[in-house]
Amino acid sequence: MGVVLENISKEFTSADTIQAVKAVSFKVDEGSLVALLGPSGSGKSTILRMIAGLEAPDSGEIYLNGENVTRLPTQKRGVGFVFQNYALFKQMSVFENVAFGLELHKMAPSKIKKRVHELLDRLGLQGLADRFPHQLSGGQMQRVALARALAHEPKVLLLDEPFGAIDAKIRAELREWLRRLHDEMHITSIFVTHDQEEALEICDKILVINEGHVEQAGTPEEIYNHPATEFVAHFIGSMNILSGMVQKDKVPMGPYTFNLNGMNGFQNGDEIRVFFRPQDIYVSRDPKTYALEGTILRTSFLGINMKLDIMAENGSRFSAVIPQYIYHRERLHEGHRVSFQIEELSYVNLREGRQIQRLTVADYEI
Amino acid sequence: MALSYLAFLVVIPLVAICYDAFREGSQVFFSNIFRPSAWAALKLTLWTSAVMALINGVTGTLTAYVLVRYEFFGKSLLNTLVDLPFAIPSLVTGVMLVILYGPEGLLGEFFTGTLHWQILFAPPAIIVALLFINFPVVVRSVQPVLEELDYSQEEAAATLGASPWRTFRQVVLPSIRPAILSGMLLSFARALGEFGAVVIVAGNLPLLSQTAAVYVWGEIESENRLGASAMSVVLLVLSFTLVLVVDYLQRKRGGSHGPR
Structure with missing residues (x-):
């Protein structure tokens, strides 16, 4: 159960250089919070996007909760995805943003209303339901994005540099939100970051990614105290x-x-x-x-x-x-x-x- | 300096034509407009332009979407081809359509011979000509807005389970609607005065297939300058109003961009 990647490979062009994810395999236990940590261009975002089905791997298999989803379109994978730039629907209110996924799942309007307000409360967004994205701060927008991604009860929550565009002070606050939310909801979560402090602080496990492969996988303590390779030693701390x-x-x-x-x-x-x-x-x-x-x-x-x-x-x-x-x-x-x-x-x-x-x-x- | 140039080039002729149209009073002006051949020409122009704008709104939006969102072989060539109608003299467009839809033409034989549907020298030919000439307008109005539109919104919709069509309708369309509308209005305004292609393909039968622009030309030819001025002023007012509306729409769009 959880998320399993088997020999996932992909070549891609990013900023005009050809990069690759090279036969990556790993397992994320159900209910854990795991970071893919690496420098920019290491392929960590591509790995995350392949789990969501936003990119297709050249080879390899992806399993979500035991089901092989490699050839399943994004729509059918049941993932929640949080983007660095929030990607909120600009023409919709906060309520409509969070309700979007629920409406697609044909939930009754009264139930949708209850669920949306429950999520907004949980994320400290009470009273903002009728606002539009451009009326919110960065921290608020990312919490709305988090609520939207969680609304349809995804099998796994994927976060792509979720706090990268937010000021340092609010970022620390959002980290705690994420950790607390994760502890309450026990949803398997994978998040991509280049910020080691962020990864060390809130994750159960860290996968250090470099040049398209996993350099080391382990708890924050293991990674910090016993780096396995020169890269990890250099990169962490x-x-x-x-x-x-x-x-x-x-x-x-x-x-x-x-x-x-x-x-x-x-x-x-x-x-x-x-x-x-x-x-x-x-x-x-x-x-x-x-x-x-x-x-x-x-x-x-x-x-x-x-x-x-x-x-x-x-x-x-x-x-x-x-x-x-x-x-x-x-x-x-x-x-x-x-x-x-x-x-x-x-x-x-x-x-x-x-x-x-x-x-x-x-x-x-x- | 620039202002006096503008006055000389634009304002003085505008004043002159309006003065001319109303020279013999508003009664004469309105009788010139509501004369059966004039009124029919105006109506024909309005409805063919409107049909063209509607079709153009759909095809232009789809073309822009494909050009922005999909990668395929020959994309840059297609992108260049979009502008071709701007580069072709409209008279040449008319000739091309006559060749294509004429009795011996490839499509003419099919439509007229097989379907018994008269295209050439009838209103459908006017619509086809207007469509050809104005094809780039909606594409070029929508394309930059789509390019600016954050693709991750569409990806987010997909992760939430939305089909591509639903994503287009609920996420993309609301953001590009003003651009589509202004493209449609702009092509409509351009179509009102279109002459070169229309005069060749329309047949120009008064009351049946004579557009307002061709009517103006006819009035000048038969030395009825007042009739020409009156119709010209109507076209002028319509076009000018539409340009103002488009300008307003674009301003509104620019203003509603909040912080991202």
Whole structure:
């Protein structure tokens, strides 16, 4: 049950470049809220539109609640779709917009009236039934679009960058609406976004899409804490990414340098990339607190946190984010020498492939 | 400078013709209009133009819809062809229709010979000629509005279960109705004064197949200038009023665009 895609492929032209969705397969559990997260042009919207039947795949199969809908026209799929630009019927009132789908399903007028008002109430749109779209704010229009998409009780709710055209402040509010609505109605929902914060905050599961394929699927915590590929590591959250090459039996892991004979799977000439998050770094003024030493090149104020740009003794540079109170307690300033430690490191040996390996402090602090 | 040019070119002739038409009083003016041959010509012009505008409204809208919404081989060629009637001298249009619908013509043989339906030198030929000449008007009036119309509204209707026809009727049509109407009115206004093609295909029998424009020409030929002026003023007033209505419709459409 839920939504299943099997080997969905499609070539398409977008902004005059040929792009492709490449044999994408995934499953969205019934009643869950899932994000397709990726940069623009990654094919995420195309995948969503294929689920709705607004685009036809070149090959592959799509199932909604167990039924193969690959060759079913949009009208018969029973999906709700929310567009980035709202796509409200401009010549119809709010009431008529929401009632449109119900009238098509031959519902009695009295029932339609009840259902529309129930939905408008639920979305905080009481009293706006007689307004026309051009009399509404962006946030209100998108809630009307949400009510319209939900009215005919679709099997799945599809949202294509639903909050992309809305101011940041209202966007946060709408996110909560969506999450709350989803928790109340338990409708299987898939939404496309390029905003990782949005995806991390409200989704049960995230599918990271890049260049037409699924880079990683997992809960927000899994995606954030254990990125599976270099792309995901780079795309989600802020990350220090350092490159190096194994030579003369030395393995450079960012500020650390390991001996080749203590490491499995490396050989001279391997190119490696090292990843660690700025907040996974501990910093102290006392040179003996942590194993490595470096110099603070620059500090920047981030509000609740401070960002320090640090150069390690082996010349590698990276950013650390530490809470304000530690910054003040340790009296850290530009030009100071500090000791530091990195809680968790990930790396890719480019000779071996794209999958990320992890090292924790226990692996390298001797 | 520009104003005096406009006055010289447009306003003075307009004043002159109105003055001329009423020179011998309004009684003479009205008797010139209600003379049987004049009145019949006016009625013929109005109804053939109206039928043309109605047909043109439907075919023009469908053509515009197909040109905007569908991708097919030869689309850009078709798009160029739409303007062809504007480029063909209307006399040539008349000649083409005579060839096509004449007794030995491809269609003439079928309609007149097989169906015993007289097209050429009768009102149907007037309608066909007007249709040909005004075909681009509705298309070009509706097309830009359709292009501007957000396609996702139609996609939204489809996800809600609406058939393409229902979507067209309930979602697309309300948005393009003013454009269709102004295209129809504009082609109607243009048709009122159409001469070149009509004079060739209509047969120009007074009381039967003589349009107002051809009537004016006849009056000039027979040196009855007052009759020509009177009919001209009627055509002028009709056209001018229609252009004002079209202008109003377009203004209204422009004004009702709310924030998207």
